[in-house]
Amino acid sequence: MNESMDFLIWTKGTAFDIAVTIFVIGVILRLFEIISLGRKQSLAEAKGTEFGPGMKTIFSRSVPDLGTFRRQPLTVVTGYMFHIGLFVSLFLFVPHIELFRATFGFGWPGLPTPVVDAAAVLAIVGLLAGLWHRIMNPVMQKITTWEDWLVWALTFLPIITGYLAYHRMVNPYPVILGLHILSVEALMIAFPFTKLMHTFTVFLSRWYNGAMSGRRGVES
Amino acid sequence: MSEATLERGINALKEQIDAPVAAFFSSCVSCGMCAEACLFYTETGDPKYTPIYKLEPLRRVWESEYTLIGKVKKALGLHKPVTDEMLEEWQELLYDSCTMCARCSMICPVGNDIAYMIRKTREGMVASGNAPEGVKGASIRAVTIGSPMGVKLSALEAQIKHIEADSGLKIPMDVEGADYLALLSSMEIMNFPEYLEGLAKIFKQAGVSWTLCSTAFEATNSGIQIGSSDIARTLVQRIVDGAERLKVKNVISPECGHAYTAIRWEGPNLIGRPFPFRVVHILELLDELRAAGRIKTKGLETERHTFHDPCSLVRKGGVIDEPRRLMDMVTSNFVDMKDRGTLAWCCGGGGGVSSNEDADELRIKAFKKKRDQIAETGADVLVTACANCRLVIEEGLEEYNIEMPIVGLSEMIADHLVVDETPPETKK
Structure with a gap:
């Protein structure tokens, strides 16, 4: 029991500090790496504006075109399932919010645990279905790299260990909780250097797309 | 053009990478939705035609040159370099199976403008000598003869004579101070002269002051298609010189898609300064004339x-x-x-x-x-x-x-x- 407690304490202390540091510095560095490349201002007479259309595309790209959805519904459905499930489990689970409050000094209201529990299941099912789809779909086979498998595993581990810990399905409890925290730390450390960065860069890429189109009078 | 080598190709790709490209590659999660937006994939079912896959050469250069992890990988010898063999293989993907139609750019869930990046990657293909012969030929004809189809001024003048004789309309040439300079595509000159006749008829009725230019009648731009800013600039410059010589206020892009992109959006950026004239597509102009009541039509086609x-x-x-x-x-x-x-x-x-x-x-x-x-x-x-x-x-x-x-x-x-x-x- 003592050893498992020591493990838990280490994951909550030293390991957590290291992971958060790498995550924060890494993300800032990566965003700087991208934005500092800059882009040339277009000299062509504008037909529309950039900022507004860019902001609009940030939201509008969350909704797929119907024809494309019909061609590949599983990508969209599994994508929605695990993104929503992850978001709810991560940000609206009361113990997580308490952790934010303890770390940053502020928090927000959470959802009742049965709702969060359902969201976790949604995320797990979505991720598993997404994995199956990635294995079976010829297009995905063609473009999938080792990094895609890695980020899948890094995303799946925190949610599955969190689920097991919450339901006390592994004994002793401190071990599974420690593994849960450790898996989140692995996710945070890998985050800035992998496709997990899309969490932040998606706002940039959608904005650039919308803005460059908007300037030409195109709704994208 | 200087001699094409792999090194030049990679350098050209490096130069093309900007913040949007870096954001796009950082955001791609290999979801494959772009394939569903591309007719070369939907109609063949071959996954190699997945749009984002066509960009692998550019992605590799971006990763090894502009990301921390890529630089580490390169130092450790874990990086997959862009090779001549690779670019040769990618020629089919970047040219034969992509029209830069940008439908994928409209569909990508993370907002990647894939066509924007294809255009950029083609610069590297030209610099490394990997552009297809057919497109190369068109570009060379565009620069040396003045048109990708080899259409010379004499051919245009012959068509003008025909049109004037048939219709009794006047096709103005090199009229200084005209409001509008009309451009044509070679295909319109050779295959669809009815376009030019239509313009003459509409402009006469609407009272539009317009002209053709003997040194700048070709609107198409093979440089944009092959991916050579040098060629594209030369071709745009011809139009700008012609328009400035005749002191026109507007330049009309004809019924040609990429010519519009070339002159309207890429043009000023290619020559490095804003145009002293407005560029308008013929459909935009016709709609303006319609709205102003300057053109009226009679009779409706009843077929679907x-x-x-x-x-x-x-x-x-x-x-x-x-x-x-x-x-x-x-x-x-x-x-x-x-x-x-x-x-x-x-x-x-x-x-x-x-x-x-x-x-x-x-x-x-x-x-x-x-x-x-x-x-x-x-x-x-x-x-x-x-x-x-x-x-x-x-x-x-x-x-x-x-x-x-x-x-x-x-x-x-x-x-x-x-x-x-x-x-x-x-x-x-």
């Missing part, structure tokens, strides 16, 4: 008509409502295709594909998309506003044994134009 949106007009310039308002002037039975406007499907021959013989077979396969879309509308007549789309569609329909008239929209307006005996004074 549909309209093919040229990709460059809708996804590069937002010219979507103009053709529909113009169609309404002359048809009573207009039906849009299911995916229209910014989601219209390409004819499969843009972006240099139609001048690339290597792509002929694939292009016919990919054309099934357009064929089915047209069939779905039950239309008797197809209207479009791009001479290249028009030829590609004509050829495609013929290949599939479908008979259907294809008409240019400007020409259709000209056919229905109300012509007064005494046209109004030339309005400024």
Whole structure:
């Protein structure tokens, strides 16, 4: 029991500090790496504006075109399932919010645990279905790299260990909780250097797309 | 052009990478949705035609040169470099199977403008000597002769003579101080002279002061298609010089998709300064004349008509409502295709594909998309506003044994134009 407690304490202390540091510095560095490349201002007479259309595309790209959805519904459905499930489990689970409050000094209201529990299941099912789809779909086979498998595993581990810990399905409890925290730390450390960065860069890429189109009078 | 080498190619790719490219590659999660937006994938089912996969050379250069992890990988020898063999293999993916139609750019869930990056990657293909022969030939003819199809001024003058003799209309040439300079595509000069006749008729009636220019009549730009800013700049400069020599206030891009992209959006950036004139697409101008009441039409076509949106007009310039308002002037039975406007499907021959013989077979396969879309509308007549789309569609329909008239929209307006005996004074 003592050893498992020591493990838990280490994951909550030293390991957590290291992971958060790498995550924060890494993300800032990566965003700087991208934005500092800059882009040339277009000299062509504008037909529309950039900022507004860019902001609009940030939201509008969350909704797929119907024809494309019909061609590949599983990508969209599994994508929605695990993104929503992850978001709810991560940000609206009361113990997580308490952790934010303890770390940053502020928090927000959470959802009742049965709702969060359902969201976790949604995320797990979505991720598993997404994995199956990635294995079976010829297009995905063609473009999938080792990094895609890695980020899948890094995303799946925190949610599955969190689920097991919450339901006390592994004994002793401190071990599974420690593994849960450790898996989140692995996710945070890998985050800035992998496709997990899309969490932040998606706002940039959608904005650039919308803005460059908007300037030409195109709704994208 | 300097000698093409792999090193030059990689350097060209490096130079092309900017913040949007870095953001796009950082955001791609390999979801594969872009494949579903691409007619070269949907009509063949071959996953190598997945749009983001076509960008692998550019992605590799971005990763190894502009990311921390890529630099580490390179130092450790874990990086997959771009090689001559790779670029040779990618020629088919970057040229034969991509028209830069940008439909994938509209679909990508993380917002990647894939066509923007294809255009950039082609710069590296040219610099490394990996552009297809057919497109190279067109570019060389464009620079040396003045037109990708080898059409010279004498050929245009011969067509002008014919048109003037047949119609009794005057085609003005090199008129200094005209309001509008009209450009043409080689295909319009050789295959569809009715466009030029239509312009002359409409402009006479609307009292538009216009001219052609003997040193700048060709609007198409092979440099944009092959991916050579040097060639593209030379061709744009010709138009700018012509327009400035004649001191025109506006330049009209003809019924040609990529010519519009070239002169309207890339042009000023290529020559490094804003234009002292406005660039307008012929459909935008016709719609302005319609709105101002300067052109009126009579009689409505009763057969069912549909309209093919040229990709460059809708996804590069937002010219979507103009053709529909113009169609309404002359048809009573207009039906849009299911995916229209910014989601219209390409004819499969843009972006240099139609001048690339290597792509002929694939292009016919990919054309099934357009064929089915047209069939779905039950239309008797197809209207479009791009001479290249028009030829590609004509050829495609013929290949599939479908008979259907294809008409240019400007020409259709000209056919229905109300012509007064005494046209109004030339309005400024």
